[in-house]
Amino acid sequence: MSVDVTLEIDLGDEAATIALGSQLAKLIESGAVFYLHGDLGAGKTTLTRGIVQGLGHQGNVKSPTYTLVEPYELGEVSIYHFDLYRLGDPEELEFMGIRDYFAPHAVCIVEWPEKGAGVIPTADMDIDLAYHGAGRRAVLRPHTERGKQLTEAISRYA
Template structure:
């Protein structure tokens, strides 16, 4: 499994890193986001969604479970499964309908959907590093490895 890490000094750097990742995405991608409350998962997702071309606000989907963003090229679906009681609730919300050839799915708290979620292309972990954050990318598929290579080459 390929791994890449970087220190993010502040919230702006977290958004920029999300934008950088977005520029490395060229096809449908499943991304799992792990981290404690307040670690920057939604901030990172905001960067990805803005990097894919969204110009408006990026809301946290904590209460709605999913926020869709229809963009030219790839659509983005931002999931927050924190409030999911059981994985089967994904079936009720029509989760499979979001998985298509033009979708980037950013999934916060994926462990809440264990057993029903597809294998992720990328697993992103955000951790506190004193006043900063550390982001770690792990490839879960060949597509994930390709994306990480593009991301590293951009530096």
């Protein structure tokens, strides 16, 4: 299901990218799946940092490029940050029990989701990050009712 509520947000700098992630975090009521798209250095991990810290994590947020997943257990919230850039075959995800991570109340953030096509579930929202002038532009595209609600809510703050 594609929900027609695409939202474009200009991000002037790293702080604006973190702020967008933090704002998304405040709006998550019960889990979400985000797919992050963009070139290397476009801000995918920076946006993830905003979401993870916005949900209460106090430490560093690093890209799990070599481990594939970085878990954050924050009380009742489980966050899983996936970076599939180095994934050779989507079937590898089955061996690591990927489906167990995508519980209804978990927040799953997936960088390079196309590498896991056919194995990982549909995103609530795709977020495309691209260079735009001196900053970045984020394009939010919801695919579920949950994604639509998040996009509509974030549009009030953008």
